[in-house]
Amino acid sequence: MKKLLLLSTFAIVGLTNAKSIDLEKGKKENEKKSDQKKESESELKMQCIQNAMFVWCTGEFYHDTVCWGEGSGTATYQQAIADEIHNSQLLTEYICGQGTGSGWGTGGPN
Amino acid sequence: MRFYILFSILFSSILYSQSDSLKSQYEVIYKIKSFNDTLYKYNAAEENLSLLIKGHKSLFRSTQKAISDSIAMAIGKKSFENPVDGKVILDMKNVPGVYFKSEVFSDNGKQTIYKELMRNRFSFPLEDPIQWKIGNETKIIENYSCKKATGKYKGRHYVAWFTEAIPIPDGPYVFKGLPGLVLEVYDPSDNIHFTMVSFKKVVKPMTLMKDAFATKYSTFYKARQNSIDNAAGVLSNQTGITLKPADIARINSNAKRNNNYLD
Numbered sequence: 001m002k003k004l005l006l007l008s009t010f011a012i013v014g015l016t017n018a019k020s021i022d023l024e025k026g027k028k029e030n031e032k033k034s035d036q037k038k039e040s041e042s043e044l045k046m047q048c049i050q051n052a053m054f055v056w057c058t059g060e061f062y063h064d065t066v067c068w069g070e071g072s073g074t075a076t077y078q079q080a081i082a083d084e085i086h087n088s089q090l091l092t093e094y095i096c097g098q099g100t101g102s103g104w105g106t107g108g109p110n
Numbered sequence: 111m112r113f114y115i116l117f118s119i120l121f122s123s124i125l126y127s128q129s130d131s132l133k134s135q136y137e138v139i140y141k142i143k144s145f146n147d148t149l150y151k152y153n154a155a156e157e158n159l160s161l162l163i164k165g166h167k168s169l170f171r172s173t174q175k176a177i178s179d180s181i182a183m184a185i186g187k188k189s190f191e192n193p194v195d196g197k198v199i200l201d202m203k204n205v206p207g208v209y210f211k212s213e214v215f216s217d218n219g220k221q222t223i224y225k226e227l228m229r230n231r232f233s234f235p236l237e238d239p240i241q242w243k244i245g246n247e248t249k250i251i252e253n254y255s256c257k258k259a260t261g262k263y264k265g266r267h268y269v270a271w272f273t274e275a276i277p278i279p280d281g282p283y284v285f286k287g288l289p290g291l292v293l294e295v296y297d298p299s300d301n302i303h304f305t306m307v308s309f310k311k312v313v314k315p316m317t318l319m320k321d322a323f324a325t326k327y328s329t330f331y332k333a334r335q336n337s338i339d340n341a342a343g344v345l346s347n348q349t350g351i352t353l354k355p356a357d358i359a360r361i362n363s364n365a366k367r368n369n370n371y372l373d
Contacts, residue, residue, distance in 0.1 A: 050198070051200055054199055060354070064350075087351065089202050090229070092203070095361060
């Protein structure tokens with residue numbers, strides 16, 4: 001009888017602990033999910049940064065705004081800045097021309 | 111038993127995914143020397159180009175391109191992370207230029223050419239492979255005995271020197287299909303000249319140009335012609351940047367200086 005009581009006590013304690021672990025796990029998962037939701041919501045929301053592309057051979061700037069998120073046509077920040085970096089490269093290459101040490105946009109047997 | 115089945119499925123899928131990414135066995139480095147304006151042969155442009163070979167497949171491209179792109183990204187990302195008075199300043203002065211932007215992928219002799227025009231990328235099959243004529247002349251290049259071959263590509267004659275000591279029917283750009291590796295190729299006016307610099311066993315990933323629009327040569331040719339005739343307009347259209355009048359004139363003038371296309 002004593003043995004039976006001991007076993008049932010162990011079982012109850014075990015189940016209670018497991019339940020509390022499950023609850024904590026569930027709570028953490030919910031927190032994680034809400035954080036992820038917040039992050040994805042902020043990713044979805046359109047955001048913009050102003051920038052200036054410097055053309056070193058003329059000493060002039062081209063001002064531009066780069067956006068990402070919903071409605072901008074660019075999904076992520078990473079993609080948006082990669083596009084703008086490429087634009088800046090092209091601008092330098094095509095304005096400063098060939099053999100300037102900055103680009104071959106208008107040269108090469110391409 | 112179930113564990114073993116699961117393990118073998120997992121292992122084979124890992125193996126399959128690894129075989130999906132092509133890696134080279136050999137790398138040939140060539141140097142290109144060419145003039146942008148064949149009427150004004152001053153200061154030839156030079157750049158190292160890489161031919162990665164794996165069995166019957168090869169990829170030819172500039173060694174400078176990946177370096178240039180990664181430097182541009184590093185400079186650009188740093189600028190975005192460190193705005194000056196709340197504004198990002200992008201300065202690409204220190205990004206090394208890329209001279210040779212074309213790439214060629216060859217699979218069992220079937221060649222695909224990849225081209226870049228500003229932000230647009232094109233890919234098209236080689237429609238007119240060079241019909242080589244092998245001559246009797248020989249010469250030594252880098253200790254390899256080479257035979258002479260002549261052929262025509264897009265209206266221009268070329269002389270190629272290939273070695274049967276390296277029985278790989280490959281070479282720079284579209285100059286392939288000879289019974290040995292091409293070590294040197296040039297046009298008789300020497301406007302374009304490829305020379306082998308090294309040949310080594312090298313394992314490198316052979317990654318194709320991404321997001322290329324698959325088309326025909328004629329479509330690419332029209333697009334390139336348009337980007338020469340109206341360079342500033344095309345640049346403005348592709349980047350969304352309104353150019354200043356002085357820069358429009360400058361860009362259009364720069365674009366018309368080049369008359370030495372490899373096609």
